[in-house]
Every structure is written in C-alpha cells, then in structure tokens.
Amino acid sequence: MxxxxxxxxxxxxxxxxxxxxxxxxxxxxxxxxxxxxxxxxxxxxxxxxxxxxxxxxxxxxxxxxxxxxxxxxxxxxxxxxxxxxxxxxxxxxxxxxxxxxxxxxxxxxxxxxxxxxxxxxxxxxxxxxxxxxxxxxxxxxxxxxxxxxxxxxxxxxxxxxxxxxxxxxxxxxxxxxxxxxxxxxxxLVEPFAVGLHAALQYPPRANETVLIMGAGVIGLMMLAALRATGSKANIWVVARYPFQAAAARRLGATEIIDGKQDYLADIAKRTDAQILKPIIGKRVMYGGGVDVTYECVGSDASIDDALRLTRHRGRVVLVGVPGITKQVDWTAI
Ligand SMILES: [Zn+2]
Ligand SMILES: [Zn+2]
Structure with a gap:
C-alpha cells in the first residue's frame, strides 16, 4: 500500500x-x-x-x-x-x-x-x-x-x-x-510544551514586567503557558498583526505593543528609559527596561532588540530554535 x-x-x-x-x-x-x-x-x-x-x-x-x-x-x-x-x-x-x-x-x-x-x-x-x-x-x-x-x-x-x-x-x-x-x-501540545518549558525553567515573579517578543504560535504559547502556570506578572506582548494582538488579549496579555510601530520608543517610555543615539547603528535604551524578555521570534533583529529592551540584571530567555545569528550586539549585557 x-x-x-x-x-x-x-x-x-x-x-x-x-x-x-x-x-x-x-x-x-x-x-x-x-x-x-x-x-x-x-x-x-x-x-x-x-x-x-x-x-x-x-x-x-x-x-x-x-x-x-x-x-x-x-x-x-x-x-x-x-x-x-x-x-x-x-x-x-x-x-x-x-x-x-x-x-x-x-x-x-x-x-x-x-x-x-x-x-x-x-x-x-x-x-x-x-x-x-x-x-x-x-x-x-x-x-x-x-x-x-x-x-x-x-x-x-x-x-x-x-x-x-x-x-x-x-x-x-x-x-x-x-x-x-x-x-x-x-x-498545539508540542508548541505549547515549548512555552511551558520556558515558563517552568524561568518563571517571572508576580510583580515583574515581562515582555514577549513575537505573537506567532510560540509567542502566544509562551503567554498561555505563563498564565496557565499562574503567573500574575505584567505581560506585554509585541504583536505585528491585529489577529495576533486579538489572540494575545484573549490569552491574558496585560498590554499589546505594536510591533509595526517604533516599539523601542514605546517600551522606553513605558519603563522610563532614555533613548541614546550612538555614532552609528541602532538606538540604545539606557536605564529602565523590562525585567524579563521571552524572545519568541528568533531573528537577529529580535534577539538584538531583546537585549536592548531588558533592564540591567534582567533576564532574556530565548524560546524555540533561534538558529544562526550574525548581527546580535551583546554589549547590552
Ligand atoms: Zn515545532
Ligand atoms: Zn537518552
């Protein structure tokens, strides 16, 4: 057969x-x-x-x-x-x-x-x-x-x-x-398990501000897993499309951040950070920043942003399979 x-x-x-x-x-x-x-x-x-x-x-x-x-x-x-x-x-x-x-x-x-x-x-x-x-x-x-x-x-x-x-x-x-x-x-059991693993390994504290970069399947499962494990954190989700934003709201996001707009400026404002302009290259967020970022896109740009958007002594968790990154500036650490 x-x-x-x-x-x-x-x-x-x-x-x-x-x-x-x-x-x-x-x-x-x-x-x-x-x-x-x-x-x-x-x-x-x-x-x-x-x-x-x-x-x-x-x-x-x-x-x-x-x-x-x-x-x-x-x-x-x-x-x-x-x-x-x-x-x-x-x-x-x-x-x-x-x-x-x-x-x-x-x-x-x-x-x-x-x-x-x-x-x-x-x-x-x-x-x-x-x-x-x-x-x-x-x-x-x-x-x-x-x-x-x-x-x-x-x-x-x-x-x-x-x-x-x-x-x-x-x-x-x-x-x-x-x-x-x-x-x-x-x-969705398998992608949910990806989010659940990250949520159990690196749970945020109740009063922390959490950023989820990306509202594709992995980002949404990350959000669902945090709420399913009882997290009371403020969870901000960067979403590019209205259907992703709607899904994130349904799954318990505290705030939706528009990924098509200038989200670095948006997050700087929300966390009282300064935005500094280097001689060349991407803007730097100084001070402020979120407590924990779950990076769920896996692109160079997104991982690089995750490092910039997270506060000093904060945590960046790479969720899923990021693969090869060539353009990540690790100086933020
Ligand atoms: Zn998979
Ligand atoms: Zn074995």
Whole structure:
C-alpha cells in the first residue's frame, strides 16, 4: 500500500541547487528539484510490537519546518536527522494499528505523539544520564539504537511524520487526547510544551514586567503557558498583526505593543528609559527596561532588540530554535 508524503531529501547538489535557484523561482524548493517534494511512499509498518501506526488527523506546520523547506535552518541538526524524512512533528491522529506490547491502547483512540526520539523509542532499556532524570529532550543517543538519527519524528526517516497519511510511534511517546480537547488544540501540545518549558525553567515573579517578543504560535504559547502556570506578572506582548494582538488579549496579555510601530520608543517610555543615539547603528535604551524578555521570534533583529529592551540584571530567555545569528550586539549585557 502506498500513501502520499511531503518529504525532505537532502544531498549537497540538491541543497546547493535550491539555494541558488530559489531566487529565480521559489517553487523549486518544493517541486522535487531541490530537497522537498510530495511523493508516493510505502505505508509504514511497525518495527516491533511496542510500536503503533497512527492515521493523521492534523499535521502542524512549525517554523522549523518552513525554515527547513526554505533551506534557512541551521545545518547544526542535520547530522541528527536522517533522509529522506517525512515532515511533521506536530501531530494529532487516530490509532490505526497497535502492537501487542504497546500497552493498553486501542485502535480508534485519538492520540498525540511526544515529538522526541529519546532512549526508549530507540530500544535502550538502560537510559542515558539525561533520559534517566526525565530530561528526554537532552537525550545523548539521538543518533544511536534501533532508529536512524533524528531528534524528532518529522526529521527521522524511520518514523514518518504527520505530513502524510500515516506515521509511527513507540508506545512510550503516546498521549491520549481527552474528548473535551479538540483536534486543533491537541495539535498545539508540542508548541505549547515549548512555552511551558520556558515558563517552568524561568518563571517571572508576580510583580515583574515581562515582555514577549513575537505573537506567532510560540509567542502566544509562551503567554498561555505563563498564565496557565499562574503567573500574575505584567505581560506585554509585541504583536505585528491585529489577529495576533486579538489572540494575545484573549490569552491574558496585560498590554499589546505594536510591533509595526517604533516599539523601542514605546517600551522606553513605558519603563522610563532614555533613548541614546550612538555614532552609528541602532538606538540604545539606557536605564529602565523590562525585567524579563521571552524572545519568541528568533531573528537577529529580535534577539538584538531583546537585549536592548531588558533592564540591567534582567533576564532574556530565548524560546524555540533561534538558529544562526550574525548581527546580535551583546554589549547590552
Ligand atoms: Zn515545532
Ligand atoms: Zn537518552
């Protein structure tokens, strides 16, 4: 049986061709001439009876997926990936086949797969030092064991991903979706976990002023995670578009700062900072500043601004996958 899958197949010639030719026609990046293509592939089969096969309900489109398709993503993780892989680590689906030793799961149940290929899915009974203490995102064996290299499904050729009709998961990765959670919300479990991780690792104090740079999915999940963990902080969200501002308001933002306007001046005014003009280059905010900034855009400009907008002895938390930055001025620290 065959199915359709959106796959990424890297080779140096394809990669180089995509980088060069996308300026002429961006569709080269996904029409099969470069790395990404819609292909017919065999339906996946269970590697052993601890695994399940899942029929996709929804596959999420992550910023890293778009970055990968556009060949912007840092090559850092490429040795921890295996090609060709099917995209799609954000996922929600229905169990289509359950291995005999996959636990008390049943065909037809709605699930989401924890998007990490740590020691257990890789067949190790003795866990690495990080997995042993539950920090499976830091697993040191993501290129070893029973699976091809891959930090997540959606970057591993053996598991498939949610950008196809079926994908595979080890029983240890499964979470049932309760009936009162919609498919759309279940799909956000993985990006929400990104925000939740940052909120739990670096929680703001109740009286602090918090800035969230960016109101895309990660910025909004950051906000939702802070409120879900009970934060009473003043949370300001920099949003570029009205629909983002509306979503941020709904999720509990104290103030929305217009990212299309001069937000450096806006935040300087709100925090009683001076704005100084250097001999050349970007303006400097001196004094004032917010207590904590969660940077959720990942661009050079945004990380650079995060450092400028945060007070002395404040905290800047980089959330998500920033990648390569070339234009960040660290002097503010
Ligand atoms: Zn993601
Ligand atoms: Zn491990």
């Amino acid at each position: 065959f199915m359709q899958a959106i796959q990424f197949n890297a080779s140096i010639p394809r990669y180089a061709f995509g980088l060069a030719a996308q300026k002429i026609s961006p569709s080269i990046l996904w029409n099969g001439m470069s790395c990404t293509a819609l292909r017919d592939v065999p339906e996946p089969t269970l590697p052993n009876d601890e695994w399940v096969k899942i029929k996709t309900r929804y596959g999420g489109i992550c910023g890293t997926d778009l970055g990968t398709m556009h060949l912007h993503t840092s090559p850092y993780l490429s040795p921890l990936s295996s090609f060709p892989f099917t995209f799609g680590h954000e996922n929600v689906g229905t169990l289509a086949e359950v291995g005999a030793r996959a636990g008390a799961f049943q065909v037809g149940e709605r699930v989401t797969v924890e998007a990490l290929l740590w020691c257990k899915p890789r067949g190790f009974q003795d866990l690495c030092r990080f997995c042993a203490r539950g920090e499976i995102n830091l697993c040191e064996r993501m290129n070893e064991g029973a699976l091809a290299p891959g930090v997540q499904p959606g970057f591993c050729r053996d598991t498939g991903g949610s950008w196809s009709e079926y994908y595979l998961a080890h029983a240890s990765q499964l979470a049932r979706i309760p009936d009162n959670v919609s498919d759309e919300n279940a799909l």
